Amino acid sequence: MSGLIHLYCGDGKGKTTAATGLSIRAAGNSMKVVFCQFMKGRDTSELNILNDIPQITVVRCEKDFGFYSTMTEETKAAAKRAYNDILAKAVQLAREYGKTGRCLVVFDEITYAWEYGFIDRGVLTDFVDSRSEGTEIVFTGRNPDKFFVDRADYISEIVKVKHPYDRGIQARKGIEY
DSSP states (O other): OOOOEEEEESSSTTHHHHHHHHHHHHHHTTOEEEEEESSOOSOOTHHHHHTTOTTEEEEOOSSOOOOGGGOOHHHHHHHHHHHHHHHHHHHHHHHHHHTTSOEEEEEETHHHHHHTTOSOHHHHHHHHHHOOTTEEEEEEESSOOHHHHHHOSEEEEOOOSOOGGGGTOOOOTTTTO
């Protein structure tokens, strides 16, 4: 069976958590995993465990560029360079791992990087459309473009019904990040 595409989207909490869980499940089945993050530079708690699992390679930027709405043009250019580097590294690893059997590639928060023009869409499109048969893909983020929806085999929409942030409670380490 060939690898399928998962899309975890919506405005609710849990998209990255779902992708992390699937990564751990895949690694537990001896699959190689490439877990890449876009739009996140600060430490997130899932990295503490993912970095300790030999079958999982985490690819991300250590610099936090902040929210898109607060970025200067210079910051946007730097983010674009960094996120294209992440994409290139993830694709390289996925192609290498895909030659040896089944692998999972997580593109966490990719929908934002796509929407804001921070990644080379042609590179991602080419990878997705020409990946090896055993390469499974996960996309996460809000407001996915038609590109993601059309290619997805699974779409899980995570809906926010209620969230502590609405009451002014900020993100808590170990829970939201």
